[in-house]
Amino acid sequence: GxxxxxxxxxxxxxxxxxxxxxxxxxxxxxxxxxxxxxYPGEGPQFxxxxxxxxxxxxxxxxxxxxxxxxxSFHLQKASVQESDSAxxxxxxxxxxxxxxxxxxxxxxxxx
Amino acid sequence: AQTIHQWxxxxxxxxxxxxxxxxxxxxKSSPNLYWYWQATGGTLQQLFYSITVGQVESVxxxxxxxxxxxxxxxxxxxEKLLLSHSGFYLCAWSPPGGGLDTQYFGPGTxxxxx
Numbered sequence: 001g002x003x004x005x006x007x008x009x010x011x012x013x014x015x016x017x018x019x020x021x022x023x024x025x026x027x028x029x030x031x032x033x034x035x036x037x038x039y040p041g042e043g044p045q046f047x048x049x050x051x052x053x054x055x056x057x058x059x060x061x062x063x064x065x066x067x068x069x070x071x072s073f074h075l076q077k078a079s080v081q082e083s084d085s086a087x088x089x090x091x092x093x094x095x096x097x098x099x100x101x102x103x104x105x106x107x108x109x110x111x
Numbered sequence: 112a113q114t115i116h117q118w119x120x121x122x123x124x125x126x127x128x129x130x131x132x133x134x135x136x137x138x139k140s141s142p143n144l145y146w147y148w149q150a151t152g153g154t155l156q157q158l159f160y161s162i163t164v165g166q167v168e169s170v171x172x173x174x175x176x177x178x179x180x181x182x183x184x185x186x187x188x189x190e191k192l193l194l195s196h197s198g199f200y201l202c203a204w205s206p207p208g209g210g211l212d213t214q215y216f217g218p219g220t221x222x223x224x225x
Contacts, residue, residue, distance in 0.1 A: 032211050043201050043216030044155070089154065093211035097143060097160045098170060104154050 002027040002094045006102035013080055014110050021075040021105045023064070023090035032093035033057075033066055033073040037086045038104075044089060082109045113138040115217035117202050123223045127191050132220050134185040134202030142204040144185040145214060146177055149199040161185060162207075197224045 003026045013019060025033065032051045036044035048057030053068040062077045075088060090102040114137045124130060136142050146158040157170045159177035167177045174193060178186045185202055199221055203214040 034213070041219075041221075043203075043219045046213050046215060049213055096211055097145070097162065097168070097205075098157055098211075099155075099214060101155045 002031065002092055002100050004090050004092045004100050004102040006090055006105050008105045009103070010106045010108065012108040012110060015081055016079045019075070019077040019080045019084075019107070021088055021090075021107070023073045023075065023102060025071050025073065025090075025092050027071075027092055027094070030068065033064075034091040034093070034099070035062065035064060035073070035075050036089045036091060038089065039086045047088075080107070080109055082111050085109045113142075113204070113215070115202060115204060115215065117200075117217040117220050119220060120218075121221040121223075123225065124192050126194055126224055130187075130189050130192050130196070130222070132187040132200055132222075134187075134217060136183045136185075136204045139183075139204065139206070141182055141207040143207060143212075144179060145203040145205070146185065146187050147201040147203065147216075148173065149201060149219075151198060153198075155201065158187070192224045194224050197222055 005024045007022050034049045035047040037047055038044040048059040050057040050066040056065045064073045064075050087104045087106050089104050092100045094100045116135045118133045144161045147155045148158055149155050159167050161167045161179040164179055164182050175189045199219050201219045202217040205212040205214045
């Protein structure tokens with residue numbers, strides 16, 4: 001079946017560092033890909049999505065590019081802030097009305 | 112603007128007791144509605160979805176059931192709780208219509224089963 005893999009369980013950076021969180025997927029065709037962010041005690045918040053090869057999604061300084069060749073949708077940010085500390089989830093649109101979620105990556109920003 | 116409300120905010124329940132969690136969406140007609148479960152420190156597992164009143168599809172049951180009695184209301188329930196039901200329950204909505212659209216989440220209900 002379809003799946004999403006986030007290899008980093010946790011990433012620790014200092015403020016103003018460059019961020020990459022890896023997301024790879026396994027699915028046929030061109031599934032929709034999503035990034036969500038979840039702060040402690042809250043529901044996930046939608047960041048952005050992409051649906052076509054080479055399409056870039058972006059929001060709040062975060063961005064990711066849909067790559068069909070490498071089956072990836074890596075999240076990046078040029079300069080992280082302490083307020084970016086949260087758990088980030090990559091998700092895949094498996095079929096109508098269903099999302100497959102990655103295991104999440106906890107981002108820790110050291111002040 | 113759409114708002115999503117979940118109740119209760121948190122519950123502590125005994126094993127074997129019944130449970131009912133609610134979700135209400137305001138400001139959007141005929142939304143698609145979803146229930147998710149998240150173990151502490153874990154990822155999200157979609158449980159149910161509904162695209163119209165009275166119709167609910169199961170993704171993973173986990174000995175739970177769901178109903179949609181009104182266009183803007185989604186209920187998650189069980190008659191007998193298990194320890195494994197502890198976790199964070201999230202309701203989400205997406206715009207009506209076919210296809211896979213972005214899902215927007217509520218604040219969640221935290222459940223502890225003892």
